[in-house]
Amino acid sequence: MIKIYEIVLSLLLLNVFLLANENKENLKLLHKNHVVKKYQTWSGWQEKPLLKRISTSPKNIIDYIRIDNELFGYDGVPKRVEIDTAFKKDFIAAINELPTKIKQQMQEYLIGIYILSGLGSSGYSEHIYKDNIYHGGFIIFDQDVLSKLTANEWASWRINSAFKKSDDYNLSIKIEEPLTNTRKQAIQFILLHEIGHIVGLSTKAHPRTDKDDPKLFPYSAISWKSFDESIYDKNFKDRKNIKLYRFDKAKLSLSSSEKIISDLKRSDFCSIYGSADFFEDFAEAYTIYVHSVLMKKPYVLKLSYKNKVIELFKNPYEMKNLTHKKNYFDKLFSKTKL
Numbered sequence: 001m002i003k004i005y006e007i008v009l010s011l012l013l014l015n016v017f018l019l020a021n022e023n024k025e026n027l028k029l030l031h032k033n034h035v036v037k038k039y040q041t042w043s044g045w046q047e048k049p050l051l052k053r054i055s056t057s058p059k060n061i062i063d064y065i066r067i068d069n070e071l072f073g074y075d076g077v078p079k080r081v082e083i084d085t086a087f088k089k090d091f092i093a094a095i096n097e098l099p100t101k102i103k104q105q106m107q108e109y110l111i112g113i114y115i116l117s118g119l120g121s122s123g124y125s126e127h128i129y130k131d132n133i134y135h136g137g138f139i140i141f142d143q144d145v146l147s148k149l150t151a152n153e154w155a156s157w158r159i160n161s162a163f164k165k166s167d168d169y170n171l172s173i174k175i176e177e178p179l180t181n182t183r184k185q186a187i188q189f190i191l192l193h194e195i196g197h198i199v200g201l202s203t204k205a206h207p208r209t210d211k212d213d214p215k216l217f218p219y220s221a222i223s224w225k226s227f228d229e230s231i232y233d234k235n236f237k238d239r240k241n242i243k244l245y246r247f248d249k250a251k252l253s254l255s256s257s258e259k260i261i262s263d264l265k266r267s268d269f270c271s272i273y274g275s276a277d278f279f280e281d282f283a284e285a286y287t288i289y290v291h292s293v294l295m296k297k298p299y300v301l302k303l304s305y306k307n308k309v310i311e312l313f314k315n316p317y318e319m320k321n322l323t324h325k326k327n328y329f330d331k332l333f334s335k336t337k338l
Contacts (some may be wrong), residue, residue: 034067053111055112056083061138062078075120084143113141116140118142121145124140125194137197137201159272170305173301192287232263242276
C-alpha cells in the first residue's frame, strides 16, 4: 500500500512540475512576442513633445508587466492608476532639471513614460524593434512606490531590497543633500537609470541580449567576459547573488554587504547594483556619471554596524579604478551629435 501511495504521489509531483514548466515556456513566448515590443504599436511617438509622452499605462503595458512579473518571480500585480497631480508636477520638474543633452537623448530615443502601480520595482524600461532593428524604448514608473519616499530613503530602500533585514547592520545611500532630498529627486535618479538602459542599446555600448559577446562592444568589453562572468569574479564572490527587489527572498544577508563593498572598491563598478550584469553596469554608470559628474551631486554608500560606520563607498568617479569608464562617458557626452 505504501509503495502505491509513493507512486501516486510521485506521478502527481511530476504532473505539477510539467505543468509549471509548460506555463513558464508559454510565459516566455508571450513575453518575447508581446505587442509592446513592436515598433508599429507606437506610431507617432516621435512627433510628441517630450513632456507630452507622460501618461497612465494602457492595457497592453499592464498585460506585459503582469507577464513579466510572473515570469521573473516578482510579487507585484500591475494596475492602472490615474496620475496624481503632485506626482506629475514632480515628474515634469525632474525632467526639466536634467542637463540639455540628456533631454535631447530622451527626445530622440524615448517612446513614452507610463505610470501604474504594482510594478514590483520602482522603475522599468523596455525596448522596441522594427525588422530586428532597435528603435528606442519606453519607461514605466510605479506611482505608489514613490508616494512618500525621499531621494535618500528611496535609494536606501532599493539597495536594501537585495539583502535580508538585520537589527545590527544598516545600509544607506545618500544621493541628495538635506535641502534637495525630495521625491522629485528620487524620480530624477530612477529616470536617469532607465534612460541609461535605452541609451546603452541606442549607442551600442553593450550587447542587446545575454547571449551576445560583451567583449565585442566598447563599454561592456571593459569589465565583462560574458553575461554571467565579469573580470572580477575570482575575488568578487557574492556578485552573482546580488538581486534587487527580493527583500525577504534575498540570498544575501546585510552582514555580507561589508565584504561586497570591499570587493566593489577593488572593481570598476559604480555601485553594488551595477555589478549585477553588463546591462545594469552601463545604466548605473550612466546614471551616476550624470548625477555626480555633470550635475555635481553626492553619491555615498554607507554601512554601519550597531551605529558605527564600518564601510564607505563614495563618489566613484573620483576613484582611480574608474578612470577608463569615466573617459568613456567623457567622450560619449563630448562627441555625441546630440
